[in-house]
Amino acid sequence: MSSTELPPVPASTVLPRVAPVRVAEGERLRSVGLPGATLTVRSRPPVREGLPPALCVHGLGGSSQNWSALMQRLEGLVDSEALDLPGFGDSPPPDDGDYSVTGHARAVIRYLDAAGRGPVHLIGNSMGGAVTTRVAAVRPDLVRTLTLVSPALPEIRVQRTAVPTALLALPGVAPLFTRLTKDWTAEQRVRGVMALCYGDPGRVTPEGFRAAVEEMERRFALPYFWDAMARSARGIVNAYTLGGQHGLWRQAERVLAPTLLVYGGRDQLVGYRMARRAARTFRDSRLLSLPEAGHVAMMEYPDLVAEAVRELLADTGELGEPAKVSDEAAGSAMADEAGTAGAGS
Template sequence: MSSTELPPVLATTVTPRVGAVRVAAGERLRSVGLPGITLSIRSRPPAREGLPPALYVHGLGGSSQNWSGLMPLLDGLVDSEAVDLPGFGDSPPPDDGNYSVTGHARAVIRYLDAAGRGPVHLFGNSLGGAVTTRVAAVRPDLVRTLTLVSPALPEIRAQRTAWPTALLAVPGVARLFTSLTKEWSAEQRVRGVMALCYGDPGIVTPEAFREAVEELERRLALPYFWDAMTRSSRGLVNAYTLGGQHGLWRQAERVLAPTLLIYGGRDQLVGYRMAHRAARAFRDSRLLSLPEAGHVAMMEYPETVATAFHELLTDTGELVSSSAVGAGS
């Protein structure tokens, strides 16, 4: 889209609703209708006018709620929105059933173009890290900075603990897994996910655990839950096999935006050894290594992530002071 073109008008914007979806204090949730997709957007009112926009993109099986711990810590720095990718959180499946990394990236781009919010400070975790890498590579005009938390970029030798996720991409495996685990309670499933994603699951409070169980119960009741998981897993595996200019590592090399990379030493899904390769691939990168963190550092150590992002803004000259905002910059 050229600089002289206006962004397309949002097809529909539904007033904020809570329903069965948890909305933390200070947040609101709204649905945005776009051609072929409807996206649920979680946001916080900006601390003041004129703050630059930020968009957060979750990982496989996650939702915009994954960013609820970090967003309040950045209230004075950015105007925060987090998206539920199609088929996840409170967003229904895409009309075309496209759950590829490119399909998810297209949804993010479509929203940013329609909302006219770009360029944004773009955040991505896991699958969302692959999606936002692709967005930053193909649409540099939409991205101010890129912050990647355990991005799902291709590994030659994936960790054994990551194999079950990859196996979901195999036809029939999701149906078999559903059959074999039909007696599992939501509590058992959540404990398993937390054991896999957190460096220390013991830091999860009882309240946070109950909320995660309630959210999983809600999503397991959705008729498309396993389809979205399976097809997104398949889309990620397929993205790993792409070569040439469409390969994720090649696209990482094309990213122009200053990039903050955050890796956890106890990550069981994305190899800690990939951190230095990523730091070499992204041309303007900073690396934060958290030895005790797992796969979701923004949930485990939100204050540390917020501090690192603040330093990124200071280092790159992107930090907007209150006096500058007051002057209308």
């Protein structure tokens, strides 16, 4: 494994059309060469030595930036990293063009094997939730605990609001959508994405919105943007249709790691009703239900998700010194869990 440090981009810098990704204060990026892929990894230097490692995996159309808020709140608890899956964020496409759930899982496994960081506290959102479920099932030696935020596990009745995303998997749809939306501005695209992914888009700060627009402009200029989106969407649809031991629900049954499930009541992409099935399926699970959250609870409610992760690690004996979580956040999380969450089997 080869690794190259990437310099941060000052917020005041005038960015070219295809610019380096934004790096928040306290973060760093590095490029990691692996067999068949090059991955960009985002990290925060650990506040002290000896913290257990954690790895975060984003969803369709996302990037490691989706985890910046949560990683900041997990300081002092874990040594956090987040990677850009092949073809997303700042990672180039995979050499073999494999964007399936298995292909993405293979990239995660290769990184963990090469980095020697396993076993890790593995955290995934949406498509990343499907990917990390597969990793935990086939390589339990690499996973201490598993946290899934709105995981993209198969649903028989898909929500109507999720259908347009699924349609990206069909041949010709991505080019058609590109032509139909060629006059849309980056701001319009970001507002559309936020309306779909957030329970309350009003929670996004002006700075957060500007950063999202900047990232949209950067990603949209990449020649492989739509190919990565379409092929990954196809990979999710294909994973939904797999049966037998390779089916995602069957693999969820095989996960040995203690599992935290986080579902949002306003999620328009993953059905809220799937939370109870997931809690029954993962053998050692607990459920955090956030009625006001959408598809990216770790971005909307990072304090509550961080507190739930802290409790998971504490209850499973994985917690060292307590993380510093605000009294207000802890109280809110306890109230929310008391009212809406229950432990799974």
